[in-house]
Amino acid sequence: MKVKVDADTCTGCGLCTDSCPDVFVLDGEVAKVKVDPVPTSAGECAQQAIQDCPVNAITEG
Numbered sequence: 778m779k780v781k782v783d784a785d786t787c788t789g790c791g792l793c794t795d796s797c798p799d800v801f802v803l804d805g806e807v808a809k810v811k812v813d814p815v816p817t818s819a820g821e822c823a824q825q826a827i828q829d830c831p832v833n834a835i836t837e838g
């Protein structure tokens with residue numbers, strides 16, 4: 778799978794980088810995806826991050 782973060786929507790809350798640090802990293806006030814594609818081992822937490830993002834800034838694809 779691939780995920781992306783909409784930098785205009787992300788608030789930099791840090792939820793995804795805390796819950797799935799293998800995939801997301803905070804770059805200043807915006808989360809970035811650091812692996813593309815997401816390794817299978819991190820797929821579950823990436824999916825969870827998509828669901829948990831309070832502003833729906835993470836999308837798959």
Ligand code: SF4
Nearest residue numbers: 787788790791793830
């Ligand atoms: S959970 Fe959403 S708003 Fe928070 S840092 Fe991650 S992408 Fe940004």
